[in-house]
Amino acid sequence: MNKTQKQRVKMLQNMIGFFRASLNPWVIRVKFKENPERVAFILHRVSGAIIAFYLLAHIIVTSYTDDPLAWERILNTLSSPWNKVGEWILATAIIYHGLNGIRLLLVEFFGVGIGRPELPKPPYIPPSFKGGQRKALYAVFILSIIGSILSAVLIFTGKLPI
Amino acid sequence: MVKESTWSIIQYITAILLILFLGFHLIERIPGLSPLQAATYEESLEYEKVSRAYDSYGWVLATLLVIGLFHGLNGLRGMLLEWKPEARTVINIVILVVFIVFAFVGFTTIYNHLAG
Amino acid sequence: MLEAEELEAAKRTPPKEVILKVKRYNPETGKQYIKEYKILTYRGMTILDALNYIKENIDPTLTTRYSCRMGVCGSCGMIINGKPRLACQTQVAAVATEENPVITVEPLYNIPVIRDLVTDFTPFFEKHKMIMPYIMRKNPKEVDEAEYEFLMSPEEHLEIYEYSLCIMCGLCYSACPVTASDPEYLGPQALAQAYRYIADVRDEEPEKRIVVVDTEHGCHRCHFAGTCSAVCPKMVDPAAAIQRLRKITLFYRLGLWRKKKTSRVAGPLEKPLRKIEAQYPTHNLVEGADPEKQAKEPVSIDFTDEMLSE
């Protein structure tokens, strides 16, 4: 191919892009029950980012704790209902990220829960989807919902009904 | 050059530690379980409880600060590397600077509590 | 992986008429546009058949790439109804219904498009080359001037067999959320192959590959989203391979991993070969199938009138 020809042929990059890939679980239209791991990944990423940015703000806010009056002022400005909603979202994010993080630790660091290589047989389900991590994932989803409800009760009523 | 697997190993180790330390930090807010004996969620945030937390669990907060910052920022770094792979050096430097600045602010707070 | 419902649907007759919405790209103008084609179907028609039908009878400018049309060469990968699939392995009946006879066809994502549905696999193959996809020995003569094969037990073969089925179709690469924004990421295919050679008992240089995958754009960028395994047409399960590879790299860095066993060259036969009766296959069978019985039965196919009229 000579140079002029090369210039005429423009290739299309056709990339999905960072934000679509990390926010939209349906860019690749695989059914949820065929690939819940992708939804889990997106939630893990979003919750991780939420907590990380919260931590940065948190460090600034807690730097006022050494002065009782300043801390009182901060607590007053941060006591609106919307802040409570924010705290509840944060608590949910931490619970999900932590539980799913344990699952990812086991899979990615210790390599467990993804089955053993096997001879492909109908109905052709990959071993990593038959392994323990799939069950763990559903447990993570369920426990996160329970944890989220409990944290809502704690944050909005101040107490847990035990 | 630090190998990527080294960062990854620290990412996973800090994750394990975060389960313990962040778990403790959040249990402080739960009435009945709170080591600060807070009767409600709001009470755990009051000045008296907070300053007691710094006095008795200063080392927990200091550890939480470092591992939380490392884990969170290294996670953000991974995302940024995917987003703009060509800006690798800039990303690494920015993340390092943010880490140092926020660790400094956090440690100053803890130091002020212990000192005064 | 083929979804169970689609497997069921593939056995049905497709709707009489389907509409193919093909995303086309013209490299001269640099424009991407969607073109609709209405075609009549027949039982057993694949998407590749449909595209070829369009090319032969409706629009000869439509460009596709294929060669084996039987799911072996890996050149016909495209996005069909939003999911990466092999066009030759996808039945029209599996993706179109009477109620919704529209099928969208797009070129693979994350791989540069040359024209219409033809994508440029150069970067993909480059990455495959980077992980050195061949057996390496401490003594290269054992491979280059090989007189005898390397020993490998059936169990050791099973460890890597699944991964060796890869046809390099790029479906996993197109589905992965990391390749979606990082063009330098090695991708599920190359990483799975890196594991396949590291785990291979005949290979003696796993460290060389660990160096290649242990970068900012290597195996640590994977997040176990698992979509690669969900779309792979050959059940290669790259997601599992990458997690094992990652475990190896991490433990290797901690000084806790080293290749347990490498096999030796077989050498000349010690005893003359034994004669073994041929056996009917015992694995890989459809539930309830008995090959021995089937071999004895004469083959007869009953055509109904309806089938013959089609």
Ligand code: HEM
């Ligand atoms: C509670 C215990 C926690 C555990 C067990 C945990 C576990 C993990 C693991 C295993 C990963 C790697 C995921 C992957 O490879 O995709 C990860 C990523 C991440 N974590 Fe955590 N984590 C915890 C707490 C936190 C906290 C407190 C923060 C914020 C300060 C955080 C922020 C992040 C971020 C931003 C990522 C990157 C996500 C991505 O790239 O998609 N995590 N976490």
Ligand code: HEM
């Ligand atoms: C509902 C969520 C949270 C609440 C209400 C909360 C509240 C507080 C309070 C009141 C303090 C002062 C010390 C104490 O009482 O222990 C504190 C300190 C601290 N928190 Fe949190 N926290 C929350 C979540 C988090 C998270 C997710 C992290 C992330 C890893 C975190 C990291 C820290 C750190 C590092 C300090 C010490 C900061 C310093 O002294 O500079 N907290 N937090």
Ligand code: SF4
């Ligand atoms: S791993 Fe599967 S999807 Fe990926 S290139 Fe190989 S055969 Fe295709």
Ligand code: SF4
């Ligand atoms: S498991 Fe890893 S390689 Fe496979 S699709 Fe997910 S992120 Fe990509």
Ligand code: FES
């Ligand atoms: S044409 Fe060869 S895999 Fe489809």
